[in-house]
Amino acid sequence: MTAPDLTSLIESLPRGMVITDPDVLSAYRYDRANDPDAGTPAALVRPMTTEHVQTAVRWAAAHDVPIITRGAGTSLSGGSTAVDGALTISTEKMRQLTVDTATRTAVTQPGMLNAEVKAAAAEKGLWYPPDPSSFEICSIGGNVATNAGGLCCVKYGVTTDYVLGLEVVLADGRALRLGGKQLKDSAGLPLTKLFVGSEGLLGIVTEVTLRLLPPQAPACTVVGSFGSVRAAVEAVLTVTSQIRPAMLEFMDGVSINAVEDMLKMGLDRDAGALLVAQSDAPGPAGAAEVALIEEAFGACGAAEVFATSDPVESEAFTAARRAAIPAVERIGALLLEDVGVPLPALPDLIDGVGAIAAENDVLISVIAHAGDGNTHPLIVHDPADAEETARANRAFGQIMDLAISLGGTITGEHGVGRLKKGWLRDQVGDDVMDLMEMIKSAVDPKGLLNPGVMLS
Incomplete structure (x- = not known):
C-alpha cells in the first residue's frame, strides 16, 4: 500500500x-x-x-x-x-463520564475503563455488573465491541444486556445516535444491539449509555477442592440444574499451582480442580443457596468445602481466579481460547480438551466461567520452538472444532478477531455468513473498517 x-x-x-x-x-x-x-x-x-x-x-x-x-x-x-x-x-483519550441516578444510567465515552465505570457508579450507590477478568485494564469501548462478559455473567448477563444507547461514527463519517436512557424502545430495527459485539466492523463507538443496577447484595463464597476435573464439572452441573449462582468459576490443577506460585495464598496444590461459587440472594434464600452448593460439592467428591461471608476472604478467591491467565502465562506464551458449550456438554468439552492436549503433546490449562459453559483453555507454548508452536496451533483449531461439534461457540466473550475467523463459517453456516457480509457491505461498502477482522 x-x-x-x-x-x-x-x-x-x-x-x-x-x-x-x-x-x-x-x-x-x-x-x-x-x-x-x-x-x-x-x-x-x-x-x-x-x-x-x-x-x-x-x-x-x-x-x-x-x-x-x-x-x-x-x-x-x-x-x-x-x-x-x-x-x-x-479511543483511549475519550474519557468523559456522567452518572444519572434518576434514570440509573451512565453515559460514557469508550476510553473509560470498566473499573472506572464501576467506581463511578458505586459512588452514586449503583452498580455496573459486567466484570471481565481484565476489568481493571479493559475499556468500555472494547467491552462493547466484543460483547464482553466476566465472572458474574451466569446470573447478571453480558455487556449487551446493559447497553441502552450508542453514538456511532459510520464509515462515511456520519454520526448516529441509537437508543438512549429509556428502558423500553421498540422504534425501528434493534440497531443498538447490532453494533454491540460487531468488533468495529460496522462503525466506531464514541459514546455508550449503560444501564445500572442497585448495589449487589453482600455475597457468600463457597470454595470446593476436587481430586479431579471431572468431579468438579459434575458439581457444576448439579448446582446449575437447581439454582443460578451469582458466580461459579473453575480452575484446573495447572492454574491452581500457577496462581499459588504468584499469589502464595495457600491454595491446595494437590487439587485436580477448584470451584469458586457465590450466592448473593438475600436472607434465608441465600442461606439455602449456600447450603445447596456445599451439598453439591460434597456429593460430587470435594475433598474440602469452605464457605465464607467475609468480604476480604471472598475477594481473595475471586482475585485468585482473575489472576489465572497472567499466572499461567508465567509458564510460557499462551494461545488463549474462549470456547463455550451448552452446560450439559461441558464434561465432554473438558474431557476433549484433555485428549487434544495429550494428542498434540502440549500443556493446556483450563479455566472457566463454568456456570455458563464458557471455558478458556490456555495453550502454553514456546514461540521460539517452531515445532511446538505448530502443535499448539493445531490444538487451538481442534478445540474450536470440538466446541462446534458439541453445539457450542468459538467465542463466548473475546470476539472472533483475526485469530478465529477461519472457524466462524463452520459454526454459523453459509447463509449466516452471507447475511453478515451483506450488512457489512451495506454500512461499509469500501471495507475500510477493521479489515481482516471476523469476516475479511
Whole structure:
C-alpha cells in the first residue's frame, strides 16, 4: 500500500492528535493477542470527541485508507492488531463520564475503563455488573465491541444486556445516535444491539449509555477442592440444574499451582480442580443457596468445602481466579481460547480438551466461567520452538472444532478477531455468513473498517 499523504489530516485535527513517530507507532502494532502478523500503521489518531473521530474517518474514506479501531489494547483475539498503511484510531483519550441516578444510567465515552465505570457508579450507590477478568485494564469501548462478559455473567448477563444507547461514527463519517436512557424502545430495527459485539466492523463507538443496577447484595463464597476435573464439572452441573449462582468459576490443577506460585495464598496444590461459587440472594434464600452448593460439592467428591461471608476472604478467591491467565502465562506464551458449550456438554468439552492436549503433546490449562459453559483453555507454548508452536496451533483449531461439534461457540466473550475467523463459517453456516457480509457491505461498502477482522 502506498503511504498516504497525511498533511490534510494533520492540519484538520488539533496539534499533536495525529502521531507518526515510529517509536510510538510500534507500541500500537499489537494487542494482547500478540498476532505475529501485525503490521505498522501509517499514523495514529487519538481523538477526544466524536467530531474528531468523524474528521479522521472522513479523511480515511476520501483517501481509501483502512481504519483500525483500538481501545485499551487488551483484545485476546487480535481485534485491534495494526495493519500496514492503515490509520489506527485509539479511543483511549475519550474519557468523559456522567452518572444519572434518576434514570440509573451512565453515559460514557469508550476510553473509560470498566473499573472506572464501576467506581463511578458505586459512588452514586449503583452498580455496573459486567466484570471481565481484565476489568481493571479493559475499556468500555472494547467491552462493547466484543460483547464482553466476566465472572458474574451466569446470573447478571453480558455487556449487551446493559447497553441502552450508542453514538456511532459510520464509515462515511456520519454520526448516529441509537437508543438512549429509556428502558423500553421498540422504534425501528434493534440497531443498538447490532453494533454491540460487531468488533468495529460496522462503525466506531464514541459514546455508550449503560444501564445500572442497585448495589449487589453482600455475597457468600463457597470454595470446593476436587481430586479431579471431572468431579468438579459434575458439581457444576448439579448446582446449575437447581439454582443460578451469582458466580461459579473453575480452575484446573495447572492454574491452581500457577496462581499459588504468584499469589502464595495457600491454595491446595494437590487439587485436580477448584470451584469458586457465590450466592448473593438475600436472607434465608441465600442461606439455602449456600447450603445447596456445599451439598453439591460434597456429593460430587470435594475433598474440602469452605464457605465464607467475609468480604476480604471472598475477594481473595475471586482475585485468585482473575489472576489465572497472567499466572499461567508465567509458564510460557499462551494461545488463549474462549470456547463455550451448552452446560450439559461441558464434561465432554473438558474431557476433549484433555485428549487434544495429550494428542498434540502440549500443556493446556483450563479455566472457566463454568456456570455458563464458557471455558478458556490456555495453550502454553514456546514461540521460539517452531515445532511446538505448530502443535499448539493445531490444538487451538481442534478445540474450536470440538466446541462446534458439541453445539457450542468459538467465542463466548473475546470476539472472533483475526485469530478465529477461519472457524466462524463452520459454526454459523453459509447463509449466516452471507447475511453478515451483506450488512457489512451495506454500512461499509469500501471495507475500510477493521479489515481482516471476523469476516475479511
